[in-house]
Amino acid sequence: MKSIWRDDIEISERERLNGDIKTQVAVIGGGLAGILTAYFLYKQGKEVVVLEAKNIGSGQTQNTTAKITGQHNLIYNTLIQDFGLEKARQYADANKKAILEYKRIIEEEKIHCQFKVCPAYLYSQESSQSLEQEAQAAKQAGLDCSLTTETNLPFPVKAALRFNSQAQFHPLAFLKAIAEPLTIYENTAAEQLDGNCVVTKYSNVTAEHIVIATHYPFLNVPGYYFMRMHQERSYVIALKNAMQINGMYLSVDKGGYSFRNSGDLLILGGGQHRTGENSLGGQYSKLRDAAKKFFPESIEVSHWSAQDCMTLDNVPYIGQFSSSTQNWYVATGFAKWGMTNSMISAMIISDGILERQNSFAPIFSPQRFKFSASAKTLVEDGIQAVKGLMTEIFTLPEEEINQLPKGHGGIVEYKGHKVGVYKDETGKAYIVSTRCTHLGCQLEWNPDELSWDCPCHGSRFDYKGNLINNPAMENLNTIK
Known part of the structure; x- marks a missing residue:
C-alpha cells in the first residue's frame, strides 16, 4: 500500500545525528512544512538543522492528494460568522500567497x-x-x-x-528539490525539549529557535494540543x-x-x-x-x-508554541489542506524567526480561542476521550483468541486480560496491549489497514505494535 508519489521518486537517505551540535534553528519534522520552513530560513542565511524521526517525506506528505x-x-462562510470578515480575509490572503509562493519557487529553482x-x-x-x-x-x-x-x-x-x-x-518531487541544500539528519527522533535543547536518543541539539513541525506535536505540556x-x-x-x-x-x-x-x-x-x-x-x-x-x-x-x-475551529495552529515558550514554534492542525498550510506555516514561522511582520499570522495564532467557534468540537472531543479511557478500564470482551478467524483482528480476552490480536492467514497470532502509549485510551482495530488506532488523539500502531502515527512516542507492549 504505497502512494503514487512514492512509486516514482527516490530521495537519498541522510545520516543519523551522532553527536551534540549547536545551530541557530532546529526544525523537528521532515515533512513539507518542516522542509519549507528550513528552506526559507536557509535562503535568508540562517544556520538550520532538520531532525526527522524516519525519512523526509515519509509521513503525511507522501500520502496527500497534493492539491494546492x-x-x-x-x-x-463559517470564518466570517465565527471570526469576522477581516480574519476571513487573512485566511484567504494566506492561501493566495501560498499558491504564488509555490509557483515562484518552482520557477526559480527550475523544479520538475x-x-x-x-x-x-x-x-x-x-x-x-x-x-x-x-x-x-x-x-x-x-x-x-x-x-x-x-x-x-x-x-x-x-x-x-x-x-x-x-x-x-507532485509533492515528493518538490520536496526532494528544496531539501537538496539543507542540513538534514534522518532516523533522529526528538524525544523531549529542555529550554533551547532538543534531546534525541543519541545526541542533543542546542538552538536559538525550535520549530515543531511533526504533524501532531509530540509534547503534551505546554501547549496542551492533545486537548485541542x-x-x-x-x-x-x-x-x-x-x-x-x-x-x-x-x-x-x-x-x-x-x-x-x-x-x-x-x-x-x-x-x-x-x-x-x-x-x-x-x-x-x-x-x-x-x-x-x-x-x-x-x-x-x-x-x-x-x-x-x-x-477545534478548523483553522491550523501556526506560530508561537505557547505563551511560556518564546522561541518555540508550531505548525499543526492542517485538516485536509496540508499543501497550502505547509507553505503558510513556512511563511509565518520564518517571518517570526526573522522578526518580520506577517499580515495574515493573527488568524492562525495557536494562542487564539473563540468559544463560539470551538465549543461544539471541544465537547465532542472531550466525550470521545472519556469514552476511550472508560472503555479501556471497565470493559472486557467476550471473544477469545481461538474464536478469531484467520486474516482478522480484534480485541479479545486472553488469560483473563484484554488484548489486541491480529491473526494472519497462516493462523499466527500477534498479541499487543490495547492501551495507547500516549494517554491510555483503548485502541480500536482498523481492518482496512491492519492497524490499531486510538479514537482519542489519533495515535496508530501496526498489528505488531510498532508506532505509525503520533502523538504517542512509544510502541505497544507485546505478548509472545
Missing part, C-alpha cells in the same frame, strides 16, 4: 514536479444552498470564484463552486483508464468523493472518519465500488490513506 488550493470545503494551474471545485449532488452561501462569503474574503452547474464529473450536480487559479503538483485537536482518516485509490476531469473536485455532501488527475491517472478519494472509528472497515471497498460505477473500464494501480489533524 485556498478552497477548503465550506470554510469561508508536475505543477499545473487549474480550477478547484466544491460540488453537491443534493443541494445548492450551502454552495451559494459559500460563494458569497468567499467573494467577500477576496477569492476569485463563481457558481456553475457545468463540470467534467461523470454525473450531474445541483451546483458547483469554481475557484480559479488553483494548482496541483483530534485526527481523521481518509482513503484514496489511483485509477488508470478512467478520465481527464480538468480540475480538482471535492464533494460537500456526506459520503461524497474527491477527484483529481495526475498525468494519465485519476485519484479518487473518500471514506472520511475519525481515527479509531473504522472497526467495520470497507472504506477501500466503497471507493472501488464507486470506481466501477463511474469508470467501468478503469483499473486500480494503487491505494493509500492519509491522516489529518483537526483543530
Whole structure:
C-alpha cells in the first residue's frame, strides 16, 4: 500500500545525528512544512538543522492528494460568522500567497514536479444552498470564484463552486528539490525539549529557535494540543483508464468523493472518519465500488490513506508554541489542506524567526480561542476521550483468541486480560496491549489497514505494535 508519489521518486537517505551540535534553528519534522520552513530560513542565511524521526517525506506528505488550493470545503462562510470578515480575509490572503509562493519557487529553482494551474471545485449532488452561501462569503474574503452547474464529473450536480487559479503538483518531487541544500539528519527522533535543547536518543541539539513541525506535536505540556485537536482518516485509490476531469473536485455532501488527475491517472478519494472509528472497515471497498460505477473500464494501480489533524475551529495552529515558550514554534492542525498550510506555516514561522511582520499570522495564532467557534468540537472531543479511557478500564470482551478467524483482528480476552490480536492467514497470532502509549485510551482495530488506532488523539500502531502515527512516542507492549 504505497502512494503514487512514492512509486516514482527516490530521495537519498541522510545520516543519523551522532553527536551534540549547536545551530541557530532546529526544525523537528521532515515533512513539507518542516522542509519549507528550513528552506526559507536557509535562503535568508540562517544556520538550520532538520531532525526527522524516519525519512523526509515519509509521513503525511507522501500520502496527500497534493492539491494546492485556498478552497477548503465550506470554510469561508463559517470564518466570517465565527471570526469576522477581516480574519476571513487573512485566511484567504494566506492561501493566495501560498499558491504564488509555490509557483515562484518552482520557477526559480527550475523544479520538475508536475505543477499545473487549474480550477478547484466544491460540488453537491443534493443541494445548492450551502454552495451559494459559500460563494458569497468567499467573494467577500477576496477569492476569485463563481457558481456553475457545468463540470467534467461523470454525473450531474445541483451546483458547483469554481475557484480559479488553483494548482496541483507532485509533492515528493518538490520536496526532494528544496531539501537538496539543507542540513538534514534522518532516523533522529526528538524525544523531549529542555529550554533551547532538543534531546534525541543519541545526541542533543542546542538552538536559538525550535520549530515543531511533526504533524501532531509530540509534547503534551505546554501547549496542551492533545486537548485541542483530534485526527481523521481518509482513503484514496489511483485509477488508470478512467478520465481527464480538468480540475480538482471535492464533494460537500456526506459520503461524497474527491477527484483529481495526475498525468494519465485519476485519484479518487473518500471514506472520511475519525481515527479509531473504522472497526467495520470497507472504506477501500466503497471507493472501488464507486470506481466501477463511474469508470467501468478503469483499473486500480494503487491505494493509500492519509491522516489529518483537526483543530477545534478548523483553522491550523501556526506560530508561537505557547505563551511560556518564546522561541518555540508550531505548525499543526492542517485538516485536509496540508499543501497550502505547509507553505503558510513556512511563511509565518520564518517571518517570526526573522522578526518580520506577517499580515495574515493573527488568524492562525495557536494562542487564539473563540468559544463560539470551538465549543461544539471541544465537547465532542472531550466525550470521545472519556469514552476511550472508560472503555479501556471497565470493559472486557467476550471473544477469545481461538474464536478469531484467520486474516482478522480484534480485541479479545486472553488469560483473563484484554488484548489486541491480529491473526494472519497462516493462523499466527500477534498479541499487543490495547492501551495507547500516549494517554491510555483503548485502541480500536482498523481492518482496512491492519492497524490499531486510538479514537482519542489519533495515535496508530501496526498489528505488531510498532508506532505509525503520533502523538504517542512509544510502541505497544507485546505478548509472545
